[in-house]
Amino acid sequence: MYTRIAEFQSTSKVNCDMIIAFFQNVMIPRNIKNGQLSCEVFRVSETTGFVISCFKNKSDATKIMKIMASELNEVKGNTKIKLIEGERVFKIER
Numbered sequence: 001m002y003t004r005i006a007e008f009q010s011t012s013k014v015n016c017d018m019i020i021a022f023f024q025n026v027m028i029p030r031n032i033k034n035g036q037l038s039c040e041v042f043r044v045s046e047t048t049g050f051v052i053s054c055f056k057n058k059s060d061a062t063k064i065m066k067i068m069a070s071e072l073n074e075v076k077g078n079t080k081i082k083l084i085e086g087e088r089v090f091k092i093e094r
Contacts, residue, residue: 004085011078013046
């Protein structure tokens with residue numbers, strides 16, 4: 001399992017709402033159709049949040065990033081996005 005976490009920070013609530021709507025209605029559904037396993041979006045404040053995306057492996061994550069990279073750069077506007085990613089070591093659930 002490979003995971004990518006994207007932290008985003010917008011300059012306004014409206015801009016943050018717009019990028020979340022883009023994630024929900026355009027980017028994430030397309031990514032799921034192209035092999036992404038799951039995605040969760042969390043809002044931390046009116047202008048910040050993070051996205052957790054899971055993939056089978058790093059090559060699938062790279063493939064998805066290539067699909068969305070240019071569009072994401074266009075859409076993000078005044079939103080800063082920081083990515084961290086890596087292999088999942090373990091998961092504990094109840």
